[in-house]
Amino acid sequence: xxxxxxxxxxxxxxxxxxxxxxxxxxxxxxxxxxxxxxxxxxxxxxxxxxxxxxxxxxxxxxxxxxxxxxxxxxxxxxxxxxxxxxxxxxxxxxxxxxxxxxxxxxxxxxxxxxxxxxxxxxxxxxxxxxxxxxxxxxxxxxxxxxxxxxxxxxxxxxxxxxxxxxxxxxxxxxxxxxxxxxxxxxxxxxxxxxxxxxxxxxxxxxxxxxxxxxxxxxxxxxxxxxxxxxxxxxxxxxxxxxxxxxxxxxxxxxxxxxxxxxxxxxxxxxxxxxxxxxxxxxxxxxxxxxxxxxxxxxxxxxxxxxxx
Amino acid sequence: xxxxxxxxxxxxxxxxxxxxxxxxxxxxxxxxxxxxxxxxxxxxxxxxxxxxxxxxxxxxxxxxxxxxxxxxxxxxxxxxxxxxxxxxxxxxxxxxxxxxxxxxxxxxxxxxxxxxxxxxxxxxxxxxxxxxxxxxxxxxxxxxxxxxxxxxxxxxxxxxxxxxxxxxxxxxxxxxxxxxxxxxxxxxxxxxxxxxxxxxxxxxxxxxxxxxxxxxxxxxxxxxxxxxxxxxxxxxxxxxxxxxxxxxxxxxxxxxxxxxxxxxxxxxxxxxxxxxxxxxxxxxxxxxxxxxxxxxxxxxxxxxxxxx
Numbered sequence: 326x327x328x329x330x331x332x333x334x335x336x337x338x339x340x341x342x343x344x345x346x347x348x349x350x351x352x353x354x355x356x357x358x359x360x361x362x363x364x365x366x367x368x369x370x371x372x373x374x375x376x377x378x379x380x381x382x383x384x385x386x387x388x389x390x391x392x393x394x395x396x397x398x399x400x401x402x403x404x405x406x407x408x409x410x411x412x413x414x415x416x417x418x419x420x421x422x423x424x425x426x427x428x429x430x431x432x433x434x435x436x437x438x439x440x441x442x443x444x445x446x447x448x449x450x451x452x453x454x455x456x457x458x459x460x461x462x463x464x465x466x467x468x469x470x471x472x473x474x475x476x477x478x479x480x481x482x483x484x485x486x487x488x489x490x491x492x493x494x495x496x497x498x499x500x501x502x503x504x505x506x507x508x509x510x511x512x513x514x515x516x517x518x519x520x521x522x523x524x525x526x527x528x529x530x531x532x533x534x535x536x537x538x539x540x541x542x543x544x545x546x547x548x549x550x551x552x553x554x555x556x557x558x559x560x561x562x563x564x565x566x567x568x569x570x571x572x573x574x575x576x577x578x579x580x581x582x583x584x585x586x587x588x589x590x591x592x593x594x595x596x597x598x599x600x601x602x603x604x605x606x607x608x609x610x611x612x613x614x615x616x617x618x619x620x621x622x623x624x625x626x627x628x629x630x631x632x633x
Numbered sequence: 634x635x636x637x638x639x640x641x642x643x644x645x646x647x648x649x650x651x652x653x654x655x656x657x658x659x660x661x662x663x664x665x666x667x668x669x670x671x672x673x674x675x676x677x678x679x680x681x682x683x684x685x686x687x688x689x690x691x692x693x694x695x696x697x698x699x700x701x702x703x704x705x706x707x708x709x710x711x712x713x714x715x716x717x718x719x720x721x722x723x724x725x726x727x728x729x730x731x732x733x734x735x736x737x738x739x740x741x742x743x744x745x746x747x748x749x750x751x752x753x754x755x756x757x758x759x760x761x762x763x764x765x766x767x768x769x770x771x772x773x774x775x776x777x778x779x780x781x782x783x784x785x786x787x788x789x790x791x792x793x794x795x796x797x798x799x800x801x802x803x804x805x806x807x808x809x810x811x812x813x814x815x816x817x818x819x820x821x822x823x824x825x826x827x828x829x830x831x832x833x834x835x836x837x838x839x840x841x842x843x844x845x846x847x848x849x850x851x852x853x854x855x856x857x858x859x860x861x862x863x864x865x866x867x868x869x870x871x872x873x874x875x876x877x878x879x880x881x882x883x884x885x886x887x888x889x890x891x892x893x894x895x896x897x898x899x900x901x902x903x904x905x906x907x908x909x910x911x912x913x914x915x916x917x918x919x920x921x922x923x924x925x926x927x928x929x930x931x932x933x934x935x936x937x938x939x940x941x
Contacts, residue, residue, distance in 0.1 A: 509720050509721075513860060544932065552820040623850075625854070627895075628889055
């Protein structure tokens with residue numbers, strides 16, 4: 326089953342304590358696609374400027390990412406320049422040039438409208454709602470998920486709260502969950518969001534793992550304890566790509582599949598940070614992914630006491 | 634099998650966003666004992682001043698904590714006064730009065746010297762070494778574990794590094810592990826410590842869970858996602874008490890028992906923070922503890938893909 330993703334396609338320039346990379350593949354749509362394409366066909370909707378080196382996207386196309394929805398328009402591509410300090414915990418944005426992305430009006434190609442899995446990556450909630458209208462006018466997706474960020478929580482709160490009514494799942498990080506809900510406790514924050522629409526809330530805590538909450542259950546997956554984190558850029562979108570991609574491949578939303586999807590997402594996030602850009606995601610294969618998921622299993626496995 | 638613990642016995646005054654408590658039971662030795670006594674007999678070595686309301690320790694004695702090693706000497710008891718802000722992540726120390734604790738010279742009673750499990754709670758590493766000399770002169774413990782804190786890492790580094798040669802296990806929090814080893818990456822920090830003596834390193838991350846590292850393995854247990862954290866004081870020592878207490882009851886140090894012990898420790902830490910002081914630890918029974926451990930199991934359980 327295919328996955329439709331709407332998000333940014335950017336050029337990143339990143340400095341970490343271990344090196345730097347200039348004008349490499351970046352953007353939420355790109356990381357998501359590179360990750361999800363390990364599991365299922367992906368349909369990417371985005372925009373690039375006339376200066377975009379589109380040949381850089383060829384490896385994505387070769388992996389089964391349909392680029393028919395990536396519009397090329399006159400102007401500059403979205404560029405992000407950032408730096409990570411020694412602890413790698415937070416990016417310092419040195420420059421953001423939105424370019425053509427500032428006028429992005431996603432148009433979902435006719436052939437993408439029936440995708441059973443939809444991921445609305447981190448863009449203006451008004452555009453996310455607009456994409457949903459396009460999709461729901463024609464299709465009937467099994468699962469619609471979205472991501473967001475602090476900027477939209479501040480500037481587009483009413484639209485974001487409206488969006489919550491229309492999605493099945495939201496991924497956001499712990500800081501964003503606290504900001505959106507005004508609850509510092511994550512269990513309460515998750516319940517606040519669940520009360521406003523989504524059946525699933527995934528709260529990402531970066532190096533501290535991720536929670537998936539439903540009304541009845543909670544599941545937790547740690548982040549993989551890597552010895553060398555090289556570049557954290559894109560970890561969250563790679564998580565989402567692994568999560569949704571796995572579900573699309575499994576074709577099921579039962580509890581067991583949802584839990585596995587969180588772990589596959591975590592595994593993909595852990596690969597993403599091992600090299601710059603989407604480089605590591607492009608190298609790995611199924612065997613490595615499955616091996617890492619088994620390592621996650623060993624990491625948390627213990628024998629529970631028997632119920633009395 | 635009994636557990637010997639050497640640590641502080643204090644009076645805490647704590648303010649949280651949810652209330653305040655004055656001159657309640659506190660100290661590392663106290664929390665550890667309240668927690669470990671759910672699993673096994675405990676032998677506590679500590680010191681209190683002439684002003685200590687020793688009847689407050691009666692519930693501990695009733696739970697099987699042998700107080701023969703708690704010396705009462707002329708002077709003021711150790712008092713700590715602290716406050717937690719809304720996020721409950723870090724205590725703000727308002728006042729520390731060491732009182733008789735500043736001259737504490739632990740004397741392990743003859744009858745405690747053969748304890749098979751020993752926990753050297755957070756005190757001056759020179760005293761921890763001295764206790765070990767007393768114990769090793771007579772006994773041959775199966776497991777010696779210690780805790781420490783930033784203050785000793787700064788002021789007693791050579792003694793602490795010497796102590797590492799003589800313990801089987803150390804528990805410390807992530808900030809302390811980074812400070813001690815000068816590695817920001819926890820996998821590297823753990824290896825640094827393992828290279829200096831201990832077979833096991835437990836790195837506690839508070840609300841983000843705990844890692845147990847050996848040379849060959851790594852295990853992770855999340856913190857229990859509580860909706861209401863009332864007072865974080867003593868969580869780490871309650872963790873240690875559950876961990877060592879469980880091992881003493883199991884009587885085994887095999888991998889399965891060690892992993893379970895981390896989860897029992899996490900469970901006891903999660904109870905400790907539900908009320909002020911040792912109050913919640915005193916209320917709960919085996920059924921509640923086992924039920925929470927099963928909840929930890931549900932929290933992280935997923936089906937791993939089969940090896941190919």
